[in-house]
Amino acid sequence: MGRAPCCDKASVKKGPWSPEEDAKLKAYIEENGTGGNWIALPQKIGLKRCGKSCRLRWLNYLRPNIKHGDFTEEEEHIICSLYISIGSRWSIIAAQLPGRTDNDIKNYWNTKLKKKLLGKRAPSRRARANQDPCGGLAATAGGGGGTAAAAHQALSSSALERIQLHMRLQGLYNNAFGCTTTSNGGGVAPPQWPKLEALLPNRSLPAPVQPTDAVATAVTVQHPNHLVVAQTLAAASAATSEAFQVAEHLDPAAATGANYMPGCLDQRSKLGFCPSSAGEAAGVAASVEMTSSSMAGGGFVAGYGLHDELYDFLYKCESVGVAHGGIIPSLPELQCPDGSAIIGADEKFSTWTSSCDYGSGGAGDYVLGYDQ
DNA sequence: AAATGCGACAACCGCATTATC
DNA sequence: CGATAATGCGGTTGTCGCATT
Structure with a gap:
């Protein structure tokens, strides 16, 4: 039994947000707040979006004082230190960096900092996709053999x-x-x-x-x-x-x-x-x-x-x-x-x-x- | 110029946790 | 106190644009 979907996926738009959608969401929240209910919010303002999607869009891009790109050395320090100490608790790390979102930090870590620190190139997703598809199965199948x-x-x-x-x-x-x-x-x-x-x-x-x-x-x-x-x-x-x-x-x-x-x-x-x-x-x-x-x-x-x-x-x-x-x-x-x-x-x-x-x-x- | 590879970023998905009834 | 809904979070995927072949 799977979890009930949070919204009707058939009637919900996916993919990149348009400027019009952004404007609608931003204007509404700035005026009324979220109302404590993200699920109901898109219907209120006539957006064909999932509530979770609205929340993400607001938190990551539309809310005030969001910074994007150009991480400073100080920020890199903090990210690295915290990552080594607490791992991929991006929300906690983001809390130490005003204006940064967990998604931003996560992306920055995965695409730049990790390679910088580990000094190795992670295989691209394409490369991973081309790897032997049986490998994972072999590793997980069976009892003692895959210990x-x-x-x-x-x-x-x-x-x-x-x-x-x-x-x-x-x-x-x-x-x-x-x-x-x-x-x-x-x-x-x-x-x-x-x-x-x-x-x-x-x-x-x-x-x-x-x-x-x-x-x-x-x-x-x-x-x-x-x-x-x-x-x-x-x-x-x-x-x-x-x-x-x-x-x-x-x-x-x-x-x-x-x-x-x-x-x-x-x-x-x-x-x-x-x-x-x-x-x-x-x-x-x-x-x-x-x-x-x-x-x-x-x-x-x-x-x-x-x-x-x-x-x-x-x-x-x-x-x-x-x-x-x-x-x-x-x-x-x-x-x-x-x-x-x-x-x-x-x-x-x-x-x-x-x-x-x-x-x-x-x-x-x-x-x-x-x-x- | 076209094909391919790759990096960067936005967004989605599903699980875990928390709040509410 | 258990069931359900809402929210938070982290991992993963999709897509776009640039670089290279």
Whole structure:
């Protein structure tokens, strides 16, 4: 049983709005307001449009003080920072940018910022359409055979992108500051993440960013160590929380050991985002606001925050590249938990997640924190 | 000059959440 | 308190225009 349509699609006009329609809608709302009922509004003013369409048109284009195009560097900063922190909560991000709409920001991210940051060209829709149509079916069909692919699909592209952004930034660090991700004494070198200094250490937004449901739902893991991790990261960064949950998802056993970040409390505390005790972690998790003070101490470079990283990445990549052979540094390499492969994190992260066979037992025990 | 590829943006669709009865 | 309607939101698609072949 599907949901009842919000309007009679047969008698409703679709497609681009004409200037006449815009004028009608604008004039009516400016004079009378929406009347609290978008569904009834088009009939009132004689528009053959769905109420939802009217609402969208008003919110995105007709209401006063809407800005279009020409995003400033400051706006790009805010968008990137918030995206890494909270994901594709476009309405929340838009709330921090007066005059911008969620649709505008979403389009800007998908068409420009994402490519700028991830440094890779997303396949065009045409290209995607030309891909093997059986691939998706094969990945989802059947029971155990598609475990990895299914898990891969379960991880939202948004989460992947955010993980990749962290990785990419880390790659810049490693190359720019001579850090490496080589072995730490025989074991697999843990991926080093950018410090998770809280959002906005240097600049302030109009309002503090509140954790969203995505953050709150991240606390789902049973193991005591895992719980600490999840709670800590829920307060620090939903994106990295997901990353750790993915790591646990890929290899729950390894995740409790020293090789993986989720179990590597020392490493995490060095990076400045891990409380030293479970109680402290719970305290951090209980903190409602994400503030720089709650995460202070032990950062990679004192006073150098995510915003600065993003700024450097967005606008100073060339200088970094020049200093390192004129090539934008590649991402650190990662090794599968089972040691089966070492691959670059950039283009191959998704390959890694889908190719590592981490068994079927753990899949049901871990809940992806991000609600997508 | 025509065909094709691609980016950008507007709009739609369907699910989730909230409000109302 | 449950059912239904309205609204909000994010993902996806359609379309247009420019660039390239």
